[in-house]
Amino acid sequence: MKYVVLVPDGCADEPFDGLDGRTPLEVAKMPNLSALAAKSLVGRAAVIPDGLPPGSDVGNLSILGYDPNEFHTGRAPIEAAAMGVHLDPDEVAYRCNLVTVGTDGTMVDFAAGHLLSEQSAPIIAALNAALGNGREGVTFHAGVEYRHLLVVPREWADAECTPPHDLTGRHAVLPHGPASDRLIKLMDASRAVVAEAAGEVGSTATQIWLWGQGVRPVLPRFTDRFGVEGRLTSAVDLVRGLGVLSGIEVMDVAGATAGFDNDYGAQRDACVESLADRDFFLLHVEATDEAGHQQNAAAKVESLEAWDSEIIGPLLGTLGNFGAFRMLVLPDHATPLRLGTHTSDPVPYLYFDSQRPGAGGLYTEAGVADAPIVPGHQLMSLMIGGAPGST
Ligand SMILES: [Zn+2]
Incomplete structure (x- = not known):
């Protein structure tokens, strides 16, 4: 059969x-x-x-x-599996979009103008150099176009996050819940890094947006x-x-x-x-x-x-x-x-x-x-x- x-x-x-x-x-x-x-x-x-x-x-x-x-358990750990990114049981994966948020806080584009992977790779590398590379368990993984991954310790998991494509044209809703402070801090810190790296590759990305988190499903x-x-x-x-x-x-x-x-x-x-x-x-x-x-x-x-x-x-x-x-x-x-x-x-x-x-x-x-x-x-x-x- x-x-x-x-x-x-x-x-x-x-x-x-x-x-x-x-x-x-x-x-x-x-x-x-x-x-x-x-x-x-x-x-x-x-x-x-x-x-x-x-x-x-x-x-x-x-x-x-x-x-x-x-x-x-979430969409990000499934994408991690597709990307060949291993998740330990004490880690959680977040989807990390490169997005364009206006100065007034509006989610202008959840895909940052659908930038090319060749443009996003140096941006993710810059984010790792400044904020990741395993420091405090934080690592960025470059994916395709605007779709990337963030791996962090499991205690970062407890937050409610809004997918950026549900915010298009609206004032961006920040994460809330017990772990939201850490997430917001990292998203805020990403702005200066993304601004500089995006400028060099001619992309409209302004920052990262974290959502879709989960531990590795069994x-x-x-x-x-x-x-x-x-x-x-x-x-x-x-x-x-x-x-x-x-x-x-x-x-x-x-x-x-x-x-x-x-x-x-x-x-x-x-x-x-x-x-x-x-x-x-x-x-x-x-x-x-x-x-x-x-x-x-x-x-x-x-x-x-x-x-x-x-x-x-x-x-x-x-x-x-x-x-x-x-x-x-x-x-x-x-x-x-x-x-x-x-x-x-x-x-x-x-x-x-x-x-x-x-x-x-x-x-x-x-x-x-x-x-x-x-x-x-x-x-x-x-x-x-x-x-x-x-x-
Ligand atoms: Zn579908």
């Missing part, structure tokens, strides 16, 4: 004025997905449990079959939990980090990006290649989420259509060569165009078993609106154990 999970990040949506009151899943021409849905079980999954932030870290933990209530190996070995492809650190932490091998696929230029065919080919010797594969594409954030309806529809023509159609034509297979399609959260950010709403899922066709339905938000809500993390055992109620 082969198991394939397809994750169009943030693809679930709401009726949108710019699409004549329809959702991207309703508008996109997806003949392969429609045909598959007609012989699948479709329903609604709560991938973001109540009380947890609607992030890709939480949603993808659910998709991989780990209850986020039990296993989620995930039982995916293989021990579900009895299959697998690989995944994703251009996103959070998904790659979950692979590292759960023992799912992360494939590097040339052309896989987090943007609209993603090479869907290359990721599909990686899936087919991997299934030759491993039974499980997860294929994640970021583009639908990025389109949601940019409130770009055309790009969201286009990405779904690429999923259909370049991934779902060809895969359905190929997977039968391996024998019986099961497939799960679902996003890790909704990213409605109207809002430009993630929500915690349940998302539509599709479960297909080549040996036991389901009752069939429509894979759209409205198509599953009356279905009972299943906890997202249960779908993996449903797929690998076989769905008792799949007819």
Whole structure:
């Protein structure tokens, strides 16, 4: 038996004025997905449990079959795993954005003009020289573009922090809670260092912004939990980090990006290649989420259509060569165009078993609106154990 999970990040949506009151899943021409849905079980999954932030870290933990209530510690330690940064049990990792904050305290840009990694690396090096490099247990780790990591002692963990992308255009809300003094002190101290280093590389970054903290999560190996070995492809650190932490091998696929230029065919080919010797594969594409954030309806529809023509159609034509297979399609959260950010709403899922066709339905938000809500993390055992109620 082969198991394939397809994750169009943030693809679930709401009726949108710019699409004549329809959702991207309703508008996109997806003949392969429609045909598959007609012989699948479709329903609604709560991938973001109540009380947890609607992030890709939480949603993808659910998709991989780990209850986020039990296993989620924060997003930064998952990114640390993807970056190859080791966390000791007495350490905590923070996401460290380079951001642009105006002189009046407004969060102008959570991504500091999407500076290039070549620009951010010397800024992070300067921060380490001035404030980090292990002094008092504080170390900065350079990541990609505006996304970096701070590792500090565990007693720095207890604070409530606001993600900078939720503050865009608003007065920046500083951390609060027992550890907030330390965080604010470091963020304040970063300004002089960032100002000088950013000036030299022509970046608009003004300071660091700390959020998303957590200690290293302990995930039982995916293989021990579900009895299959697998690989995944994703251009996103959070998904790659979950692979590292759960023992799912992360494939590097040339052309896989987090943007609209993603090479869907290359990721599909990686899936087919991997299934030759491993039974499980997860294929994640970021583009639908990025389109949601940019409130770009055309790009969201286009990405779904690429999923259909370049991934779902060809895969359905190929997977039968391996024998019986099961497939799960679902996003890790909704990213409605109207809002430009993630929500915690349940998302539509599709479960297909080549040996036991389901009752069939429509894979759209409205198509599953009356279905009972299943906890997202249960779908993996449903797929690998076989769905008792799949007819
Ligand atoms: Zn996501």
